[in-house]
Structures are given as structure tokens and as C-alpha cells.
Amino acid sequence: MSKLIDDLLKEHKKLFSLLDELHNIDKEGAKEKLFESKNLFLMHLDKEDRFLHSKFDEAKSKGVNAEENVLKFKEEMEEISKDVVNFFDTYKKGITDKIQFARDFGKIYGMLKIRMIKEETQLYPVY
Template sequence: MTALIDTMLAEHKQIFAMLDALHDQGISTEAGRKTLGQLRQLVLAHLAREDHKLYPPMHRHDATRKLAEDYEAEMHVISREVLDFFDHYRHGGDKLEFARALGRTIARLRARMTREEIRLYPAFRSHCDTPVSA
């Protein structure tokens, strides 16, 4: 397994741990808003790693090009939704509305990241697995 994929998988775990912490802290606490900001930065770094290190090698291989294009296009939509969530609640907000939005965000990210781990990352390892630094 490449260092890149190791990094991506570790970030998935970290993102979900932070989402769980955010759920427990809530948005009305300073700790919750701090976690939200840290989570936003982690997600942005993860997206940049995908855009600059994961997708480009996949675009160069016939066997992975279409898969990369599909996942990349879908992620642009999801990332806008997730970043809108972060921006909307960065200064707090209604607790019930936040809980609902957080639940939707968690579900959306969990589904996407599970599919990445099952389909996208194995395709990368099979066709693009060269020593790549994270």
C-alpha cells in the first residue's frame, strides 16, 4: 500500500473522530466551534491531496481514468455542501438545526469515504501504485 493511500485512510479515520467529537461538543460551545474549524482545515487538506496526488495519476491510466473522473466530479458537489456546512456554523447556530445538518454531513461523508476505500483506493493501488509521497 502506498504512503499516499495510508495517509488518505488515516485522514478518513481522523475526520470521523473529529465529527464524533463535534457531535458530542455541539455547536454552542467554544470547543465545538474550534473542532469545526480544525475539521474544515483537515477536510480541505484531504481534498487538496486528492486533487493533486490521487486523481492525476489515475487520469493517466486507461483503466482508472473514468473512475477518477466520476469520483472527482461527485466530490466537487459534496465538497461544496460540506464547506457550506462548515461556513454556516462557524459562529454557532441553532442546536437542533445543527444536529440535523451534522447528521446529513456525517452520512454523506461516510458513504463517500466508504466507496473510496472499497473502489477508488484499490484501483489506485492496482494501476498507479508507485512510490508517491503524501
């Protein structure tokens, strides 16, 4: 396994560790964990874009037949990213409605969990 993939896997674990903490935190502590989670998520996306997806784009531009589903991963993540960033932006000042937060959090958590499992089982092995 390459160092890049190893680092990305560690970031997945760290992000879900932060999200699990956030799931069980009170309103006062949530703001800091949200900020920390958002920063890790954005850093992770940037790393994937710069080092992982760029390799597939480079191969495609040279006429190498990169797997179609690999390219779909990039497009799918762009859509998920919009939802995740919107979630973090919505709650950046804190949580006012715990029930709505729980709904929104569950949606984002599920999206990210499914996505990261797909990356780990389908995308990273191709790299």
C-alpha cells in the first residue's frame, strides 16, 4: 500500500472519530468539533484531488483507459462535498435545534460512511 493511500485511510478513521465525538457532544462543545471536522474533511478532499484524482486525469489525457467508475468517484465526491460543506456552514455558529441537527448529522454521516467504504474497497485498490 502506498504512503498516500495509507494517509488517506488514516484520515478516514480520524474524520469518523471526530464525527463520533460530535454525535455525543453537548451544544457548547459542538462548535469546535464541527470546525475541526470541516478542516479535516477539506484537507482530505484537497489531498485526494491533488494526488489521487490528478493521476487518473493524467492517465485519461494520455489516452490510457482509466476505469470509468474511478472517474465517477470524482464527480460523485464533488456533489457530496457540497452537501457536507453546507452542513458545516449551517452549524458553524453552533447548534440551536438539536432535533434538526440530529437529522442533518445523520444524513451527512451516512453519506460519508458509504462514500468512504466505496473509496476504500473500490477506488484505493486501483491506485
